[in-house]
Amino acid sequence: MKPDFVTTPQQNNPMLSFLDREHTTAPPGYSRWLVPPAAIAVQMCIGEIYGFSVFNLPLSRTLGITKPAAGDWSVPTIVLCTYSLGLIILGLSAAFFGKWVERNGPRKTMVASACCFCGGLVVASLGVRIHSLPLLTLGYGLIGGIGLGLGYIAPVSTLVKWFPDRPGMATGMAIMGFGSGALVGGPLGVVLMEHFKSATSVGVSEAFLVMAGLYFVMMNFGALIVRVPAPGWVPEGYTPSTEVKKLVTTANVSVDTAWKTPQFWLLWMVLCMNVTAGIGVLAQASPMAQDMFGVSAAAAGGFVGLLSIFNMGGRFFWSSYSDVIGRKGAFCVYFILGCALYLLIPYSQKLNSVTFFGAIASVIISMYGGGFATTPAYLRDMFGTMQVGAIHGRVITAWSMAAVLGPQLVTNISAYQKAHGIPKEQAYNGTMYLMAGLLVVGLVCNLLVREVDPKHHHKEWTT
């Protein structure tokens, strides 16, 4: 059998052409079950941004080492220049590079993502070492953010093409990888900082360097094993359904056309509302648990860890479930059940039941993750597989918007209520009602989604 990387005769640089889309086509007999671990390997690494908060306090005393000194960065500045900027650039780069990703295939994109994300960590490490905020911003926020955007959308269209029978489960596995980034990246960062801290260093710079090396190996492992299916390939024993489903198209819509359709903007709103509401709990989980139930800071930290597990698990569970009930049905569940659960949170405080509150918040966060994972499959159903990665890239800008909007809403409303004399255990009630309202908006947008007008279908490409 001819190895798949020598199938095209013209090669100028074998090393670089190995990365091209045409040299990534799977040979006959290649198992599609190699693609999900390839996707998870990349997503798990870039998902480290979810665990970045473990670096906040150490970064705020890089000069003072044991406590912040004059000239040290403040935590809000660090969060803005790294976490927030990284997520904003993620959305923008996913939107901007989406077509490039479709053209060049998953392997080249994954390698580019590894170079940007890990290179960004190296630059950020240097920034910490010489205490340069612009360098930290450039490394983690800008260069790293581009790596995030590329890595996030790279495997999506590939997985959708490999699993036409279970697209929700396939994208769920990949996006679950991103959710798991906090579970791995956070503790890894803590272990590395503990190992490297000394009288002259908080250990962040060294931790960034080691993480860059580990992540680079892991991400390139993913790039090495990923393949795209040969044109016309279908899974063994799978016969595409001949039954016409209203909201599952067999046609394709190009990215340039898709974003001009009402369906694109309705789905943009659906994702934006789901994420904004989810962040409402996620961003305030620790102070909410402490203020509403008087739990210790350690227990509240554990609560955040618990939510991370549900955030990860929900991505796989709900997205797989959407293969059964359909994407529109799945989002209806997220919005209706989510709305009811948000309204129950003030009641859990009245009962003073932290277990009840924990259960409610866990289900809400599982659906927050589920929304992320179901979106690519929803886009595939509406716009086909031709440029679903690029379309997904543009929809991801909704996440960037929500990442700014959500925490601002929650923080300001609860602060306003506290300032107006409302007891701290009740200060979050208004926010919860607002989040329920946002979910109602999302539900309306979801209910308005109809199939794309055939006039938008691409003429030369059919699945």
Added chain:
Amino acid sequence: MNDRPQKSPPWLIALAWILVSLPLSWGLYQSILKSKPLFMGPAPAVAAPSPTPSSK
């Protein structure tokens, strides 16, 4: 010449899944450990150094 397609070796599939499962399991274990205090009831008050140890 053998024209039968060469299937991906099962060990490669297993290795790929193990490579991603190992860090994932470690992270999951760490998070479960960290969330234990939430289910252990209110923590006993930490004895803070006090100038008057006998005061209640």
